[in-house]
Amino acid sequence: MKLLGVWLALASLLLAFDYQLKPQDVGEGIYCYFGKPEVMDTNNNGNMVNSCFVDMGKEWLVIDSGPTYLYAKEAYAQICRIKELPVKHVINTHVHDDHWLGNGYYKELGATILGSSAFEEISPDEATRMQNRISAQAYVLTSPKIPDRYIQGEKKISIANETLILKHVEGSAHSHSDLYLYLPSRKALFAGDLVFNDRIPSLRDGDISGWISVLEGIKNMDLNIIVGGHGVRTDKQAADFTLAYLKEMKQGIKEVLARGGDLSDAVKSLRMGTYENSKFYEEAHRANINAAFQMLEWE
Ligand SMILES: [Zn+2]
Numbered sequence: 001m002k003l004l005g006v007w008l009a010l011a012s013l014l015l016a017f018d019y020q021l022k023p024q025d026v027g028e029g030i031y032c033y034f035g036k037p038e039v040m041d042t043n044n045n046g047n048m049v050n051s052c053f054v055d056m057g058k059e060w061l062v063i064d065s066g067p068t069y070l071y072a073k074e075a076y077a078q079i080c081r082i083k084e085l086p087v088k089h090v091i092n093t094h095v096h097d098d099h100w101l102g103n104g105y106y107k108e109l110g111a112t113i114l115g116s117s118a119f120e121e122i123s124p125d126e127a128t129r130m131q132n133r134i135s136a137q138a139y140v141l142t143s144p145k146i147p148d149r150y151i152q153g154e155k156k157i158s159i160a161n162e163t164l165i166l167k168h169v170e171g172s173a174h175s176h177s178d179l180y181l182y183l184p185s186r187k188a189l190f191a192g193d194l195v196f197n198d199r200i201p202s203l204r205d206g207d208i209s210g211w212i213s214v215l216e217g218i219k220n221m222d223l224n225i226i227v228g229g230h231g232v233r234t235d236k237q238a239a240d241f242t243l244a245y246l247k248e249m250k251q252g253i254k255e256v257l258a259r260g261g262d263l264s265d266a267v268k269s270l271r272m273g274t275y276e277n278s279k280f281y282e283e284a285h286r287a288n289i290n291a292a293f294q295m296l297e298w299e
Pocket of ligand 1: 094096174175193229
């Protein structure tokens with residue numbers, strides 16, 4: 001039986017899904033794979049999220065390991081065509097599974113995974129959202145491997161004499177477990193899903209006020225590069241789209257609440273037309289109003 005399992009795994013590897021990943025040069029020794037502005041499905045097989053590599057001289061630092069084992073393996077093989085370096089550290093920005101299911105591959109390479117303690121809640125026996133929505137062929141060899149080291153509050157770490165600042169956001173923002181990575185000497189920030197571009201952000205698991213306040217903090221940092229979890233924009237204005245969207249929504253809901261309106265009034269008056277043509281407007285905008293309304297009602 002065991003042998004059959006091994007053969008099946010081998011056979012599916014031979015038919016392995018090819019993501020056709022190509023690293024994009026973001027500057028300052030940073031390369032990213034930018035996912036499509038889509039929901040995970042059997043066509044993209046989870047390639048709807050960003051995963052980045054930073055050249056630390058003697059190692060590649062990975063920020064978000066991507067949606068599957070095969071994705072991580074392909075991403076690493078492609079980056080080694082630019083420079084062949086080992087991976088010793090992987091940062092997980094938050095618990096949403098499109099961002100970290102590639103961890104297992106980097107664990108095999110001997111890397112240490114760092115993330116927030118919210119990963120403790122993840123049960124390794126439960127089927128992941130990714131597993132339910134993409135093809136088995138792309139998911140093969142993927143298993144949910146949570147971080148080895150938990151980050152609480154703000155933590156400085158040093159890799160090859162460069163100081164990196166990891167910050168676990170207190171309370172909720174995009175999720176209840178957001179972590180960002182700041183590289184002061186490169187003026188670069190990896191914001192995870194605190195920053196979205198090319199699509200409507202998702203608030204279903206977060207807190208609108210907490211999210212706005214983190215982004216306002218980020219706007220005050222000295223940065224040339226901001227890389228989000230979704231979307232290809234990486235300049236210093238990359239956080240503006242998400243911040244403007246959330247602020248307009250919060251302001252609008254507060255006005256509805258001030259005149260004694262309810263959720264359906266908020267949905268009606270908050271079409272927010274400038275975003276109507278953004279991807280995920282139909283899927284996420286109304287759900288975002290719903291989530292934000294419930295939070296702001298009690299504020
Ligand atoms: Zn997320």
